[in-house]
Amino acid sequence: MQIGEIASATGLSRDTLRFYEKRGLLRARRSANGYRDYPPEAVNWLRYIKLAQTLGFTLGEIEADLPLLAEPASSAPQLRAALARKLEDIDQRIEGLHALRGELARRLAEDMQACPLQPGQADSHANLNDYSLQGVNITNL
């Protein structure tokens, strides 16, 4: 596959792919004419990168997983440990998102009149019932 093909297959730009190569996130063979030549598996790897990235992992963090994903020959215990760390990280983020959800709900339910954003403005207590979410009481989120 050449760069244009893989770009449209992944939704990434050609420039982004070249940038990833510079960073060491993605290697490509070269054809006789100097054009990059990607194996079809690169699509999956790039999708992985894209997903991880939109979820808040930096390219540096993703890069750190690279040996984990690239060298199955590395010792099993090391690999197990690396995978464990990564999954822990993911689980912490999931937890964090649940917390964020709760925080959002709590703020709406309890903290509204004491918001630091509009100092000295509001003291109008809102009715909690006004903030139920499509039938779900936000205090239960």
Added chain:
Amino acid sequence: MQIGEIASATGLSRDTLRFYEKRGLLRARRSANGYRDYPPEAVNWLRYIKLAQTLGFTLGEIEADLPLLAEPASSAPQLRAALARKLEDIDQRIEGLHALRGELARRLAEDMQACPLQPGQADSHANLNDYSLQGVNITNL
């Protein structure tokens, strides 16, 4: 509270707090001497920002929630809709993280010999049993 206090209370730097103010994420009263004066509630708001941010939300996205959190007086249906969008967003991220988890496991289990990162290198099939994670079979993640 003045800037140094709130900085150490939240773990953010003074410069970051001033930067947030420039961006419009955080307002502060001014004392007679011109020093910023924060209400104690600002600590919670900043913690919310920090959490959301480390989870991959940009300041722009967080800023977009600002009226949601700052103006309880806004009409209930609008607020409901905004909250619904935000929670959907969070749920999608959680889903994405679960997918990432699975992807990570799948790659290790199935895709290892066909990694695009080291082209033309490995064909050594690894034993799936080598990649169980602390007793959990990674194929079940």
Added chain:
DNA sequence: CTAAAGCCTGGAGTATACTCCAGGGTCAAT
């Protein structure tokens, strides 16, 4: 053969989110 489309490199520019001065006031204690 030529024109369009696609690839190459190197380097400059952009957006986000800080981070770090310089130069200068304020305040509490000695």
Added chain:
DNA sequence: ATTGACCCTGGAGTATACTCCAGGCTTTAG
């Protein structure tokens, strides 16, 4: 009254992750 620990502003600098040329080969279709 001066020292040190605060605070202020404006502006420059940094890291990340692209994004966009300029100038120049290669390939494909007419």
